[in-house]
Amino acid sequence: MDEETDGILQNRPAARDLDAIDRRILGVLVDDATISYAELGDRVGLSPPAAHERVKRLRRSGAIRNTVAIIDPRAVKKALLAFVHIDTRGWGKTPELMAVSQYPEVEEIHTVAGDTCMLLKIRTEDTRALEGLLARLYETPGVTSTRSYVVLSTYLERPVQPGITETWPTPKHMAEPLY
Amino acid sequence: MDEETDGILQNRPAARDLDAIDRRILGVLVDDATISYAELGDRVGLSPPAAHERVKRLRRSGAIRNTVAIIDPRAVKKALLAFVHIDTRGWGKTPELMAVSQYPEVEEIHTVAGDTCMLLKIRTEDTRALEGLLARLYETPGVTSTRSYVVLSTYLERPVQPGITETWPTPKHMAEPLY
DNA sequence: CATAATGGCCGTATTCTATTCAGCAGAGAA
DNA sequence: TTCTCTGCTGAATAGAATACGGCCATTATG
Numbered sequence: 001m002d003e004e005t006d007g008i009l010q011n012r013p014a015a016r017d018l019d020a021i022d023r024r025i026l027g028v029l030v031d032d033a034t035i036s037y038a039e040l041g042d043r044v045g046l047s048p049p050a051a052h053e054r055v056k057r058l059r060r061s062g063a064i065r066n067t068v069a070i071i072d073p074r075a076v077k078k079a080l081l082a083f084v085h086i087d088t089r090g091w092g093k094t095p096e097l098m099a100v101s102q103y104p105e106v107e108e109i110h111t112v113a114g115d116t117c118m119l120l121k122i123r124t125e126d127t128r129a130l131e132g133l134l135a136r137l138y139e140t141p142g143v144t145s146t147r148s149y150v151v152l153s154t155y156l157e158r159p160v161q162p163g164i165t166e167t168w169p170t171p172k173h174m175a176e177p178l179y
Numbered sequence: 180m181d182e183e184t185d186g187i188l189q190n191r192p193a194a195r196d197l198d199a200i201d202r203r204i205l206g207v208l209v210d211d212a213t214i215s216y217a218e219l220g221d222r223v224g225l226s227p228p229a230a231h232e233r234v235k236r237l238r239r240s241g242a243i244r245n246t247v248a249i250i251d252p253r254a255v256k257k258a259l260l261a262f263v264h265i266d267t268r269g270w271g272k273t274p275e276l277m278a279v280s281q282y283p284e285v286e287e288i289h290t291v292a293g294d295t296c297m298l299l300k301i302r303t304e305d306t307r308a309l310e311g312l313l314a315r316l317y318e319t320p321g322v323t324s325t326r327s328y329v330v331l332s333t334y335l336e337r338p339v340q341p342g343i344t345e346t347w348p349t350p351k352h353m354a355e356p357l358y
Numbered sequence: 359c360a361t362a363a364t365g366g367c368c369g370t371a372t373t374c375t376a377t378t379c380a381g382c383a384g385a386g387a388a
Numbered sequence: 389t390t391c392t393c394t395g396c397t398g399a400a401t402a403g404a405a406t407a408c409g410g411c412c413a414t415t416a417t418g
Binding site: 018023026029030031032033034058061062063064065066067068069070071072075076081083097101106107108109110111112113114115118119149150151152153154155156157 | 211237242247255286290292331332
Binding site for chain 1: 395396397398
């Protein structure tokens with residue numbers, strides 16, 4: 001349904017500021033995007049077509065990136081979470097980033113202020129799979145480990161989720177290997 | 180539309196294993212949950228009612244936790260990301276966790292293997308808001324800082340996102356202050 | 359072995375929702 | 389004032405979700 005897919009390092013044209021109703025719409029949809037436009041309109045005080053028009057505009061402007069199902073990792077046997085720092089001194093950035101972002105187990109990549117590393121959030125089935133992934137990762141030219149730690153137990157993960165400063169294209173083959 | 184909301188530390192009844200079609204459905208919906216059941220059925224080789232039945236079952240079993248809109252933090256002026264460790268020695272866990280998970284800026288809470296800390300992922304508007312949040316956080320009894328770092332630039336954030344080992348209820352007032 | 363029961367699928371029918379459209383009202387500009 | 393633009397409403401239409409009856413394969417059961 002999204003007619004445009006993200007390009008490499010594409011920056012959106014800077015959307016117009018949101019008003020109060022827009023923010024309330026986002027607040028509703030970030031919790032549950034399965035409601036009807038009639039219901040949404042009720043909650044924010046608009047008619048169904050008006051609510052629909054707002055949502056369309058929010059999608060066009062990029063404020064709503066997309067609408068997705070949130071999967072329980074236990075159901076697909078992907079419940080081990082790890083945060084891994086990799087040293088990025090001497091990187092050419094783009095090709096290495098592309099390589100790293102190819103792995104479907106890598107959910108997030110951030111640069112860290114005041115440091116020469118990047119932080120990866122990685123979700124795998126078990127420690128064996130994690131070790132395998134790290135081994136493959138460190139074969140990537142320019143990637144070396146600094147430190148990492150594994151998550152024992154997760155108490156909160158909120159459904160808020162987006163590319164921020166620069167957005168990398170989500171590898172489309174992800175759907176296959178992950179699930 | 181979800182008839183049941185998560186309870187405190189509630190564990191789902193352990194869903195039956197997923198077959199190949201279930202996994203393909205999840206793989207589709209985790210990318211885009213706005214498609215019709217006709218389209219979904221096409222992609223996985225089922226009729227629309229059969230695809231619908233599968234998705235209903237996946238929802239009932241908890242494999243699909245919910246369906247949400249992914250918001251661009253820039254649009255709502257929440258683009259500063261920080262990872263913060265807090266020391267948790269001497270915690271009673273539950274009340275402190277409840278207090279910490281009340282802040283809508285706190286997106287994730289994890290315990291770390293082999294350490295006495297918890298890792299928080301925090302998203303705020305700017306450094307001022309982050310400092311304010313940290314100040315309030317450290318007023319929480321039992322919460323002390325160990326180390327933290329701020330994310331300069333995010334290259335990848337994938338729409339996969341769930342409560343894992345134990346699930347905390349998402350504070351419902353979140354919708355108001357955040358958006 | 360025969361046969362009943364079950365689970366999952368399909369095609370059709372119906373209900374409900376999304377979407378389009380015409381017209382109206384308020385805000386801002388000339 | 390008057391024009392224009394934007395965003396709203398309610399009604400009409402197109403389209404999707406959902407319910408239902410029947411079919412087939414697999415598995416349990418006498």
